[in-house]
Amino acid sequence: MADLWQDAMDHAVTAARGAGRQVVREALREDRKVMTKSSSVDLVTQTDQKVEQLIIQSVKEKYPTHRFIGEESVAAGEPCVLSDEPTWIIDPIDGTTNFVHGFPFVAVSVGFSVNRQIEFGVVYSCLEDKMFTARRGRGSFCNGQPLQVSAQTDVGQSVIATEFGSNRDPEVVDGIFSSLRNVLAIPVHGVRSAGTAAINMCLVASGCVEAYYEMGMHVWDLAAASLLVTEAGGVLMDVEGGPFDLMSRRVIAANNRSIGQRIAREIRAYAPVRDDAPAHTQ
Numbered sequence: 001m002a003d004l005w006q007d008a009m010d011h012a013v014t015a016a017r018g019a020g021r022q023v024v025r026e027a028l029r030e031d032r033k034v035m036t037k038s039s040s041v042d043l044v045t046q047t048d049q050k051v052e053q054l055i056i057q058s059v060k061e062k063y064p065t066h067r068f069i070g071e072e073s074v075a076a077g078e079p080c081v082l083s084d085e086p087t088w089i090i091d092p093i094d095g096t097t098n099f100v101h102g103f104p105f106v107a108v109s110v111g112f113s114v115n116r117q118i119e120f121g122v123v124y125s126c127l128e129d130k131m132f133t134a135r136r137g138r139g140s141f142c143n144g145q146p147l148q149v150s151a152q153t154d155v156g157q158s159v160i161a162t163e164f165g166s167n168r169d170p171e172v173v174d175g176i177f178s179s180l181r182n183v184l185a186i187p188v189h190g191v192r193s194a195g196t197a198a199i200n201m202c203l204v205a206s207g208c209v210e211a212y213y214e215m216g217m218h219v220w221d222l223a224a225a226s227l228l229v230t231e232a233g234g235v236l237m238d239v240e241g242g243p244f245d246l247m248s249r250r251v252i253a254a255n256n257r258s259i260g261q262r263i264a265r266e267i268r269a270y271a272p273v274r275d276d277a278p279a280h281t282q
């Protein structure tokens with residue numbers, strides 16, 4: 001059967017690779033002017049804005065009726081609405097802090113949803129030159145090679161990824177450390193942070209880490225990579241173990257349900273302002 005969205009996916013791959021190679025990698029050679037958004041450690045550069053505009057423009061030419069949720073467009077005041085319409089969910093640079101510092105995990109993330117379901121996800125890791133792709137029902141791939149989550153069932157022999165986010169409120173930081181302490185003390189083999197939610201989830205899809213959890217990231221961090229996890233055989237759930245909600249800003253992505261549930265028991269959960277809350281603030 002012909003795949004309705006294959007053309008759109010091909011376009012996403014070309015756009016993400018082009019932006020990553022020609023814009024992100026080039027910009028790494030130059031001085032990067034850094035601005036801030038929600039806090040003094042929530043960074044944005046002109047490259048983030050340029051990449052987002054490039055991708056959105058190229059999609060609009062081909063698919064004039066499609067909708068967009070883009071990190072930098074939302075920061076500029078565009079609404080963050082996930083409807084049933086075909087919607088491109090874009091994080092032009094996932095890992096801006098890494099980009100600013102030259103820490104080598106920087107991704108362009110493009111997800112595509114129809115009827116609020118992710119149809120394909122594309123995550124291009126610009127410095128590793130790795131193209132992660134997933135199409136619903138057709139598997140996950142890295143540079144064309146199929147991906148499979150880890151087969152580990154013993155949480156004590158697992159590596160867990162998480163991030164520290166950009167919220168430095170002492171209560172939020174205390175919560176992060178409380179969860180981290182509990183997870184480390186399970187004990188697990190290790191805890192890692194790539195500095196980008198999308199790449200952390202691609203690491204779950206690749207089988208290098210058993211689970212990734214975080215609260216506070218946004219739909220554009222998760223959309224594309226969430227499909228990479230499930231199409232590689234993994235599971236998504238809420239940080240309290242319930243069903244995953246793309247707009248809730250909370251996720252556990254795990255190789256299997258038992259490891260996911262085990263991590264959920266150790267997390268001190270809080271509820272960030274949802275991405276679809278009426279007065280959305282980043």
Ligand SMILES: Nc1ncnc2c1ncn2[C@@H]1O[C@H](CO)[C@@H](O)[C@H]1OP(=O)(O)O
Binds near residue numbers: 093094195197221
């Ligand atoms: N100071 C910071 N440290 C880590 N992640 C940050 C951050 N500020 C913003 N983030 C964003 O939060 C996500 C989840 O941790 C990251 O993928 C990153 O996406 P960004 O680079 O697209 O802003």
Ligand SMILES: [Mg+2]
Binds near residue numbers: 091197
């Ligand atoms: Mg991001």
Ligand SMILES: [Mg+2]
Binds near residue numbers: 048071091095
């Ligand atoms: Mg970003």
